[in-house]
Amino acid sequence: MAKHPTPLLDQLETGPWPSFVSDIKQEAEHRSKNPKGIDFQAPQDCPADLLGVLELSFKEKETHWKHGGIVGVFGYGGGVIGRYCDKPEEFPGVAHFHTVRINQPAGKYYHTDYLRGVCDIWELRGSGLTNMHGSTGDLVLLGTVTPQLEEIFYDMTHKLNTDLGGSGGNLRTPADCLGQSRCEFACYDTQDLCHTLTNDYQDELHRPAFPYKFKFKFDGCPNSCVAALARSDFSVVGTWKDDIQIDQAKVKAYVGGEFKPNAGAHAGRDWGKFDIVKEVIERCPTKCMSFDGALKIDNANCTRCMHCINVMPRALRVGKEKGASILLGAKAPILDGAQLSSLLVPFVPVEKPYTEIKEVIENIWDWWMEEGKNRERVGETMKRLSFQKLLEVTNIKPVAQHVKEPRSNPYIFFREDEVLGGWTRDINEFRKRHAR
Amino acid sequence: MEAEKKIIMDFLEGKKGKTKFYFNDLCKALPDMKQRDVKKILTALVNDGKLEFWSSGSTTLYGMVGAGKQHSTEEGE
Numbered sequence: 001m002a003k004h005p006t007p008l009l010d011q012l013e014t015g016p017w018p019s020f021v022s023d024i025k026q027e028a029e030h031r032s033k034n035p036k037g038i039d040f041q042a043p044q045d046c047p048a049d050l051l052g053v054l055e056l057s058f059k060e061k062e063t064h065w066k067h068g069g070i071v072g073v074f075g076y077g078g079g080v081i082g083r084y085c086d087k088p089e090e091f092p093g094v095a096h097f098h099t100v101r102i103n104q105p106a107g108k109y110y111h112t113d114y115l116r117g118v119c120d121i122w123e124l125r126g127s128g129l130t131n132m133h134g135s136t137g138d139l140v141l142l143g144t145v146t147p148q149l150e151e152i153f154y155d156m157t158h159k160l161n162t163d164l165g166g167s168g169g170n171l172r173t174p175a176d177c178l179g180q181s182r183c184e185f186a187c188y189d190t191q192d193l194c195h196t197l198t199n200d201y202q203d204e205l206h207r208p209a210f211p212y213k214f215k216f217k218f219d220g221c222p223n224s225c226v227a228a229l230a231r232s233d234f235s236v237v238g239t240w241k242d243d244i245q246i247d248q249a250k251v252k253a254y255v256g257g258e259f260k261p262n263a264g265a266h267a268g269r270d271w272g273k274f275d276i277v278k279e280v281i282e283r284c285p286t287k288c289m290s291f292d293g294a295l296k297i298d299n300a301n302c303t304r305c306m307h308c309i310n311v312m313p314r315a316l317r318v319g320k321e322k323g324a325s326i327l328l329g330a331k332a333p334i335l336d337g338a339q340l341s342s343l344l345v346p347f348v349p350v351e352k353p354y355t356e357i358k359e360v361i362e363n364i365w366d367w368w369m370e371e372g373k374n375r376e377r378v379g380e381t382m383k384r385l386s387f388q389k390l391l392e393v394t395n396i397k398p399v400a401q402h403v404k405e406p407r408s409n410p411y412i413f414f415r416e417d418e419v420l421g422g423w424t425r426d427i428n429e430f431r432k433r434h435a436r
Numbered sequence: 437m438e439a440e441k442k443i444i445m446d447f448l449e450g451k452k453g454k455t456k457f458y459f460n461d462l463c464k465a466l467p468d469m470k471q472r473d474v475k476k477i478l479t480a481l482v483n484d485g486k487l488e489f490w491s492s493g494s495t496t497l498y499g500m501v502g503a504g505k506q507h508s509t510e511e512g513e
């Protein structure tokens with residue numbers, strides 16, 4: 001028998017999708033039976049009360065959560081987010097319901113032993129409810145009480161060799177696609193870069209000194225499986241400099257129906273015979289491809305959108321001179337609407353020990369820490385103080401790739417000392433002809 | 437380091453009514469110092485048990501241990 005009746009939440013279980021309500025109910029029941037005889041360190045009826053308070057919020061259309069606080073582990077400014085219920089008498093199981101963020105491994109590869117370890121710690125010391133994974137990438141443990149925080153941190157670091165993730169005005173837990181470990185499109189080793197920067201920037205991850213959050217994401221190619229350029233302040237996206245590699249015999253095999261396009265995806269329906277002109281040539285966003293029995297690509301005009309390669313992966317491959325583009329400033333719509341990252345470094349070779357990339361990062365941080373307003377994302381600082389200023393502080397020369405469309409964002413202004421021979425003008429003479 | 441620590445603590449004690457501060461606000465107490473160096477002093481004060489972090493989840497503020505609200509929303513400015 002459920003602790004609280006939840007008629008409104010029950011409706012959420014009737015749809016076609018798996019429901020979080022069913023999951024929480026399952027955990028509530030499991031905890032009330034406690035078949036393993038665990039000496040729960042967080043309230044046994046935590047999931048049951050979570051359902052109760054959520055039902056109440058659905059009824060009243062008002063939240064009963066207070067957020068924020070000094071809770072955390074000693075010396076860390078992030079990783080734990082304080083949550084308190086404002087109806088603790090009615091729902092004592094969630095009077096404290098703090099979230100713990102755990103730094104996920106690069107590429108999110110886990111051993112099942114490890115996951116069992118996480119679950120055991122969390123069953124004992126928390127609500128038993130997890131969120132795999134949060135949108136930043138962390139493994140999120142939902143709901144525990146203040147006295148358990150140091151215990152969880154001790155167990156995580158000592159038993160599982162795992163650290164907390166970032167929150168607040170910190171570097172957030174860096175995230176990457178699985179890259180070269182499984183994917184032939186990867187233009188650099190995303191996992192190594194992600195892991196290295198996570199280790200190198202531990203201080204920035206745990207001790208807040210930024211105006212607001214700062215996210216790194218690493219995509220191995222423009223397919224953007226972690227959506228770096230939409231979801232991170234500092235987006236690294238794999239790319240190549242030379243030509244797409246074409247195997248003409250295999251192009252013919254696709255045309256002849258020998259290979260399935262898109263590696264057999266979209267097979268739920270009969271789309272008819274593969275038509276290279278309709279499905280590839282005409283879909284190329286820059287119209288830089290042609291087909292007359294042989295496939296031709298005008299590589300200078302290719303934007304590396306990946307479409308043709310995704311459709312015919314056996315025939316086409318990314319180029320041989322691989323590296324990454326760095327883009328800056330994506331964010332969600334809190335202020336000024338959502339924003340994608342802007343291209344900052346068109347091409348950088350991605351090689352250990354990643355000195356070039358780290359130099360760009362640190363120049364940006366120094367500038368943003370100095371100039372950024374409180375709660376201002378770097379993308380907003382960039383817009384407020386100009387892209388040109390960003391190029392200056394990162395010592396990057398303006399190039400054609402920085403211009404989105406000719407004459408639409410002419411943000412590059414030349415200073416007198418940059419113009420060969422300089423120029424002179426008499427401002428008074430000028431004003432005679434042009435009113436202010 | 438000890439002299440700078442004292443400047444920060446005096447700065448905080450002098451602020452009546454306000455108990456939580458952005459990193460940027462604290463840098464104003466040591467205007468000639470690089471921000472990364474100010475951070476080292478704040479970290480040392482946290483490790484000494486004199487300062488503590490207050491976090492809303494999205495932003496983090498610094499305050500003297502025990503001062504002001506300990507939980508629930510208090511978004512600084």
Ligand code: SF4
Binds near residue numbers: 179184226
């Ligand atoms: S982003 Fe590209 S390289 Fe990374 S997993 Fe996706 S397709 Fe592969």
Ligand code: SF4
Binds near residue numbers: 284288304305307
């Ligand atoms: S990657 Fe995209 S832009 Fe480049 S040739 Fe293929 S379809 Fe065209």
